[in-house]
Amino acid sequence: MLTCSEAEKLLDLYLDQELDPPTKEKCEQHLRHCSRCSELLKLREQERETIINGFPVPELTPAFSKQIMEKITNPALNRTPSKSPWRKNWMLPLTAACLLVLVIYGAFSQGIFSSPQDAMLTDQNLEQSREIANVTEGNSSASPQKDVKEGTVTAEPALPPDAIAPDERAVNNRSDLDTGVSSGQITPITPATAVFTPQYLPPGFVMCSASSSGYEGKGGSPAISILSFENPQTGGRLCLEIIPDNTGAEMNAQDTPAAAGSQDIMLYQLATRYVEKNGQHYWVRICGDVPQTELNKVLDSLK
């Protein structure tokens, strides 16, 4: 015979019909003789009814099954936007972080955070660069070179000083980079452009901008530099790209053969050289809407 506490523990299982036959028999025997436990059983039944009736659910419409079948037969309908909230939660901070990194990188690469000393040098360097441009145009004079050398000493060099030919040393200041100006005005010259100054330009062409990308600091790879030349009368353009070989930049294998086979009638011509200067290897590439022979002459004139 079960005690009341034993029977009470079995009541839920009894109502769930989960008792094995012998235990069920014992439980029923106890309930027949114990009014308190049989009363508790009734209350458990009422409790069960309250729970079952206490949580109604809306009825689905008959059209609902049609929607399911449509989605099964047409899987494209099943591609609803993901409702997963975790994506939204991490996407926003990640995007913000990426933007922040880009802004900071952009600010530094543009020289916005250059020191006051650098800023003071900028004007001086700009003037020196103009003088160098005059040299490029064939109006070279001996006097500016001295100033250029002084500029090199005061500015923080991006390349070792001995890597730059004395007559080509220019202003090596990061704050000078990427400040393209219109035709007739010269952007401060970047390190690689200082190494390669074309001594020949097709008639009517003048340098219009110089820019550099890449980190030039200690341990960093030398910058890739781009010189642009323009003929203000004809609107012709030339672009000279100087790529240090250790940047990992790959030249398109088709570039050179295409350039070699090109003739004067083509709109844009391309020529490429692989050169060594002061122990550093460079890819030098020039393209423009001038005859191929002119491009080759420009490359030949590089010092």
Added chain:
Amino acid sequence: MQKNLTDQELVQRTLTGELSAFEKLVRRYQQAVFNIVFRILRNKEEAEDIVQESFIKCYQNLDKYDQGRPFTPWLYRIASNLALTRVRQLKRHRLIPWDTASSQLADRNAVNPAASLEAVEIKQEVSSYLAKLKPLDQLVIILRYYQDLNYDEIAYILDTTHNNVEVRLCRARQRLRQIWENQEVKKCSPAVKQKNSSISI
């Protein structure tokens, strides 16, 4: 008169490419699946999405269904897993939608407003007490009380043992009674009613 096909027969026909057979299964069980999912999620739109997803998943995996077993526990298992995953996602991000659909349903059908109000209160209480349980405990209660499944079927749906279901169900009931008493909704709790009556006697 067309003979009612069994679940297994409909499954077999579906596997041979008869899509209308699966549609019959959908019509037969969509409300039952919705009853489980809605009681876990408590939001009609969310529940409908999960029901649709459950049947699509069921259709896609029908070849893996063991035809020696009843069909509904297998279907409920898919739906329950999807619903639990969804409710955890929503809870983690505190987006759990609390639907008043239950009480709205009662209002629509009301004949006697006073009686309806009392009924609505009870329904809201039962629903809110259940919501205080862990999702898995809620599911055990739902499967036992609302779907009238036995412990073995619940064990299969939850991928656990018969004993585990027994223990979990016992714990969930105790917790539910405790909440019931703590909330002082004595008029609704038969157990408390009994206590009160015994004291008065």
